Amino acid sequence: MPGRHILHVDANSFYSSVEMQENPALRGKRIAVCGSKEDRHGIVLNARYPAKRMGVKTGMAIWEAQKCCRDLIIVPPHYREYMRYSGYMREILQDYTDQVEEFGIDESWADVSGSVGLFGSAMTIAREISERVKRELGITVSIGVSDNKVTAKLGSDYKKPDATTVISRENWRDIVWPLPVGDLLFVGRAAQRTLGQYGVETIGQLAACKPEMLEQLMGKMGVQLYRYANGLDDAPVRPQHQREPVKSVGNSTTFPENLTRWEEIRSGLQLLSDSVAGRLRKEGLYCGGVAVAVKDAQFRTVSRQMRLGAPTHLMRDIFEAAQELTRRIWKAPTPVRLLSVTALYITDSADSYQQMDLLAGDAPLRDQRQEQLESAMDAIRGKYGRDAITFGRGGKVGWNKDE
Numbered sequence: 001m002p003g004r005h006i007l008h009v010d011a012n013s014f015y016s017s018v019e020m021q022e023n024p025a026l027r028g029k030r031i032a033v034c035g036s037k038e039d040r041h042g043i044v045l046n047a048r049y050p051a052k053r054m055g056v057k058t059g060m061a062i063w064e065a066q067k068c069c070r071d072l073i074i075v076p077p078h079y080r081e082y083m084r085y086s087g088y089m090r091e092i093l094q095d096y097t098d099q100v101e102e103f104g105i106d107e108s109w110a111d112v113s114g115s116v117g118l119f120g121s122a123m124t125i126a127r128e129i130s131e132r133v134k135r136e137l138g139i140t141v142s143i144g145v146s147d148n149k150v151t152a153k154l155g156s157d158y159k160k161p162d163a164t165t166v167i168s169r170e171n172w173r174d175i176v177w178p179l180p181v182g183d184l185l186f187v188g189r190a191a192q193r194t195l196g197q198y199g200v201e202t203i204g205q206l207a208a209c210k211p212e213m214l215e216q217l218m219g220k221m222g223v224q225l226y227r228y229a230n231g232l233d234d235a236p237v238r239p240q241h242q243r244e245p246v247k248s249v250g251n252s253t254t255f256p257e258n259l260t261r262w263e264e265i266r267s268g269l270q271l272l273s274d275s276v277a278g279r280l281r282k283e284g285l286y287c288g289g290v291a292v293a294v295k296d297a298q299f300r301t302v303s304r305q306m307r308l309g310a311p312t313h314l315m316r317d318i319f320e321a322a323q324e325l326t327r328r329i330w331k332a333p334t335p336v337r338l339l340s341v342t343a344l345y346i347t348d349s350a351d352s353y354q355q356m357d358l359l360a361g362d363a364p365l366r367d368q369r370q371e372q373l374e375s376a377m378d379a380i381r382g383k384y385g386r387d388a389i390t391f392g393r394g395g396k397v398g399w400n401k402d403e
Contacts, residue, residue, distance in 0.1 A: 003113075003147050004111060004113045005111070005113045005115075005122035005145070005147065006109060006110070006111055006112075006113075006145075006146055006149055006237065007109065007110045007112060007122065007126050007129070007145055007152060007366075008103075008109050008144040008149065008152035008153045008156040009093065009109075009110065009129060009142075009143050010106065010110050010139060010142050010143070010144075010157070010158065010160075011085075011106040011107070011133075011140075011141050012049075012108035012142060012160055012161035012340075013046055013048050013049060013161070014046065014085075014105070014139070015033040015045055015046035015077060015082060015140040016031050016032065016046050016053060016075070016110060016165060017048070017140070017249055018078075018081055018085050019075050019078070019362070020048070020138075021085075021137070021138045021139065022078070022081060023027060023080045026073065029048075029050070029071075029073050030051040030056075030069050031047070031048050031051060031072070031074075031075050032045075032048070032056055032073055032074060033047070033075050033077050034046040034062050034064055034065075034075070034076070034077075035302065036076065038087050042061060042063075043059055043060060043061055043062075044057065044058055044059060045058065046063050046067070046068045049161060050386065051065075051069050051072055051275045052071060053083060054068050054069035054072075055068035056072065059273065059359060063072065063094070066385050066402035071108070072167075073291050073348060073391065077216065079347075082105055083105065085137060086102075086106065087255075088136070088137055089106075089108070089133060090267060091108045091110060091138065092132050092133060092136065093108055093129065093131060094326070095116050095140065096112055096119060096125055096128075096129065097110050097111060097112050097114065097115050098239060099111035099112075099114075099236075099237045099239055100237070101135060101237045101239060102240045103153075107155075107156075107338050109149050109152065109237045110237065111128075111236070111237035112125050115130060117399050119318075121166065122166075122378045123145055123166055126143040127164060129141070129143065130164060131160070134162070140161050140162035141162070141214060142160045142162065142164070142165075143155070143159070143163065143171070144156035144158065144164075144167065145165065145166045145167070146167045146168070146172070147168075147169070148185070148229075148231065148233035148235070149233055149235055150185050150228045150235075151167050151172060151233070151357045152167070152180065153185055154175075154183060154185075154395075156177055157183060157309060158175065163182065169231075171196060172231055174268075176203050176204075176229075176231070177201055177202060177203050177204025177207060178203075178204060179202060179203050180201065180202060181195055181196075181202055181203055181206050182205075184206070184225065184228055184229060186221070186224070186303075187225060191221070191225070192202065194217060201333075204229075205242060206226065206229040207230045210219065210356040211223050211226045212246055212390055214226050216377045226310060246283070246285060246345050246346050247340050247346060248343060248346065249276055249280055249285070249287070249342065249343045249346065250291075250340055250341060251272050251275045251276050251277060251282075252293070252339065252340030252341075253268065253271070253272065253338065253339060254274070254337060254338045255336070255339075258297050259335065259338055259339075260332075260336070261332070261333070262332065265326060265336055265339065266323060268336075268339045269292070269319060269322045269323060269339060270315075272322070272339060272340065272341040273315050273319035273322050274319075276318055276341050276343050277315035277343075280343055280346075281313045284348060285346050286309075286311035286312055286313050286347050286348070287318070287344060288308055288309065288311050288344065288345030288346075289305055289306060289307045289338075289343070289344035289345040290305065290306060290318055290325065290341065290342070290343060291303060291304065291305035291325070291341075291342040291344055292304060292305075292322050292325040292326050292339070292340065292342070293338075293339070293340040294330055294336055294338070294339060295336070295338035295339075296334055296336060297335040297336075297337055299337070301338075302329045303324045303340075305342075305344060306324070306325055306396075307316065308321060309319050311347055312344075316363045319342060322341045323386050340355075340394045356370075374399055
């Protein structure tokens, strides 16, 4: 395999594997990590292989999973532990290369092209990583070895659990082309339906298509998928400090009960705006626009967006825009199941495309005071926890004295 040596490392049944490590009594049982019924996220987030063999699948409703597997053990998620194990996995990979790119909490690419002279072949490195993760963390991984990111990911998906698959220039057509087209990176359900209407069911059939036809069907993504199907991917493995610029920062929530009053919706927008603004400040970023989405009880979603007069990372500004947009969408008393707030047009400077307003008066001073206030809240939350201090009704700050 000339040129690059790329690994894709994928932890097997990650959530449930971590749960078994933290609670050995769960080992050998049919378990599924599921969201809360009370919070209306009552679906399977991750299932162990004994449960999968009984028909339990990710995204399945809890009642449906229990119908497939009557002795299924439901375990609530513990995201802090998952993040901790994810960090340990990443540290193991970084022992072999500094070119490690996360692809979700349980997957990473690693470019070991410069490491084969030190540690042996890419296959040798993959096997050593697999053994170390198993020995040090108690979980298993599947690893794909190839000369590009897309094919390496196909390799990690090819055999599970606890397997390493090499896809080379010599064997990739035999392995990759018979696979369903939906296995290819970035082929979602909509793309799969579109391709299926034209008889494209496998990656090999996609590779045989004319790129012009795919571009007409799917735009630039169609040409990109043609390249992927033909094993043509030169995208680099990007470490954290080399990531592409952030294009949006958003947050959403599904409410335990439908919201029917403006005061309830406004409170939800306030919490989401506060979260988005805090993430922007943490990364030293500003947004030049805001988008909101509202999902009703019939699962219909309507979204709107708007430009802001100047870049901001203040909760006050994002919240004001979110309220204005939501008022355009929502008509009382339509029940609201989900709200989302997203910051758009991200920049790392507050001066970008900002226009001076000669009538603004004391606006700069007002912004400075708000900046100081929200930065102080960040510091308090960093020390005492996010719930230590909050915005009350009307955007006023409230201190939780129980913290």
